Amino acid sequence: MIVAGEALLGPDLAHAPGAALRLDGDAIAAIASIAAIDTGASGTAGPRRLVMPALANAHDHARPLSLTSFGAAFLPLETWLPRSILATPPEPYLAAAAPLARAARAGCAAVMVHYTRPSGAMPLLDEAGEVARAARDVGVRLAFALAVRDIHPLVYGPEEEVLAGLPAALRREIEAAFLRPGMPPHAYIALTEAIAAAIEGPTVSVQFGPAGVQWCSRPLLEAIAERSAATGRRVHMHLLETRYQRDWARREFPQGIVTYLREIGLLSPRLTLAHATYADEAERAMIAEAGATIVTNFSSNLHLRSGLGPIREARAQGCRVCVGLDGLAFDEDDDMLREMRLVQAVHGPWGFDGPDDRRRFLVEIVAAGRAALGAPGDGALAPGAPADLLVLDLDALDRDAILPVAPLDLVFARATAAHVREVVVAGRRIVAEGRVTGLDLPAAEAELRARYRASVPHHPLLRAWPRYEAALRDWYARRIGCG
Template identity: 50%
Template sequence: MSGPLALTCAHLLADPRGPVSGPARLVLADGRIAEVGPAEGPVDDVFVMPAPVNAHDHGRPVRTTSVGAGGKPLEAWLNYLALFPSVDPYLAAALSLARSALGGSGIVMMHYTRAQGFTDLPREVQEVARAARDVGVRVGFAVSMKDRHPLVYGPSEPFLATIPEPARGVLAGQFLRQPLSPKAFIELADAVAEAAGGPDFDVQYGPNGPQWCSDALLEAVAEASARTGRRVHMHLLETRYQRVWADEAYPGGIVRHLDSIGLLSERLTLAHCVWARPEELELLAERGVTIVSNPSSNLHLRSGIGPVAQMKAKGCRVAIGVDGKALEEDDDALREIRVAHLLHLGTGFRAKVTAADILGMALVNGRRSVTGRDEGGVLAPGAPADLIVLDWARIEDDRLGVPCDVLDMMLTRATARHMRELVIGGRTIVRDGVVTGIDYPAVRAEVLARMRAAMPDKAALAAAMPALDAAAGRHFEPGCC
């Protein structure tokens, strides 16, 4: 920003857990809110609130249904990600983060579970950080870590033995790799932080999940996080198959086990927890762990509906993530807020999860998970100037003169197409559907052209996928197929 910027609005949600006010006037200066007060005279017919947070995502540049992964449960769907060709990491990250911004998310968690691999990871992540700066979003970046169970939640060799050749050889060559040691993973994450970390690019440890990480790796992460203060971002109990595996592998309880090795703390964020039990949620709440619910992703991948009302009742800090699988695969954070609201509101007259709860989850609770800082999520003097401006005239385009609850209407109708402006750190990063920091159409066209040119190299792997799907079905659901 070259100087203070004033904006007026008909409706202001300054604190997601409070009432809507207005007309209001805000002044932004030096990346922060300088003033908030009543507006005098004519105002813009807009609704302003803090920018939504996508508290769990992976930074994939292309939607996964484009490689045939639509309609599949997680345990089959994950394998299809290998069909994406590698492309320039700057272009891939710029495309993904720009799409998040166009969907209304200005603060994005990127659990980087698939590196492009053209260079070492610290240099690759420098390019990802450069893309984040150009797009203008704040990013939490978790370095992916896994050292076991690449195909099923157990040994790969007996599972592969059930698949006939030539598919077996192709799959073994794709998925069976020698992992790094726990020490090497920690050193790699620290090197990434040194190379690319910054105030708006918070590098974190990213163990993929207990079913994919040995106890030795999880213990190393817990120790490193305690020593460095670096945050940890991990999946937990996303599917019922993971629940079954966890109960067999840790009969004393997977959450209690994670606690016993020191992993549970306010530095930890857990994605999903769809199949967590009440006593597990209670322990997570006691330790200050943040849970990220991903409603549309869980629906797409047949994982279930997370127990958000129970999480709230137990005192858990809950956030919302898009996870690359918004309802329409379009990264629309505003629609994701509505999906979460409708799924968890409850039945009848008593709301189990209120509008204020959902907005607190979407706009406030995930910020610390992504940025590592306890600030923002409200529009008050001194707070970061991270806000979204919605065209109220388009949202209320059939107004009849009857007084309507503004918040109810926003939660019922608002989508990314109603976004007039997204401002992060006082900088407008999206205006009227255009990303201001990069040429989004050109980046998208270039990424798609490069991927399409490389797809013939994936032909053998694509041909092996039906055999892998069938074997996974037999493994996880005996007798199902």
């Protein structure tokens, strides 16, 4: 396969005005000028294309549809999460295939699926297999982490304090929906390793997925840390996403929550931390020293009113940083190109500082994202590198064509998923002419909408929601910042 056009090549994204990349199997076999390679073109001028490294969505949950459609718009995380039960997947394959296809359509070669809400339609081992099958059909690289939590099902404290004020019937509804026994540490580790044995392959990897320190007991976290160190398996978890989690962490870990992670051996180059919105300077220094990775989820933090996060500061301190969508892109369209631009615009240098930061930022987030997901290589387009690449419509990007403009400037000024023409992963063209090749995405989304429309209006949580949400709000209002 030959992919030709203007290109951003190598570790420095050097601009090659006319490049032809020859792909052989799952690797880039050679790169030469278009003139030096017979591309099979007819000789007539065709549309201008920009070939660049494919992106990585380093933190996501493969939610089938936007949670705004389920009445969760602009809820803080602590009430948004219980509301998300309405979007429980109707079945795992379709529910995973749609968001993975949207990621592909937006230029992502690799996606982390931190699997927090199984469908319950089949055993977890089989469900993980269906998610992996969806990823292989779509063609993206998949990092799969089955999320686990065994404490604090309702709030960051005793659930009785929330339940006590609810009428008996509503209390039963909430208990049935959210109060379930946690999985013992040894059982979770065994299940994760069974999933790995069943689904891992050239484009699929499996990680441990503790949901977050506030949702995981110390024995569970310590068992995962020990097993990760023994096997080298990566760990993916949330950290300090909201101010309510920050407040809880100050109470529970007077020595510091990141210090605790370091003490038990979880803080290491194998660890990826989603959000870290409220990580302070000392915590960021420990994260950088350990070689752990921070995934920022900028638009998600805006939707959930969580905060902006110290990403500029984290980069300055030497933290490895990459970008995730968390299922909540700014326009709720899974557009990783727009997300990348937003993150750099908000967290990049100001004024005359860092004039080349956009180039460095793109190199960093692609390399760190791939490493966090266990994908091979650093994403740079070079001979011998994995054949993962993104092709944009350069004519549309350079819509005014008044003066020559550097392609990288056009990407950061205005690129969106609408500009994506092709995505190639491991030598396979998974997006062609802007359409996903391995799945009928419009049909998949139409099927999901039909299923949810038939079921969600009758969900028992809707009856309990007003009183339950009020109880949650009251619990946090009475505790934030106290003590």
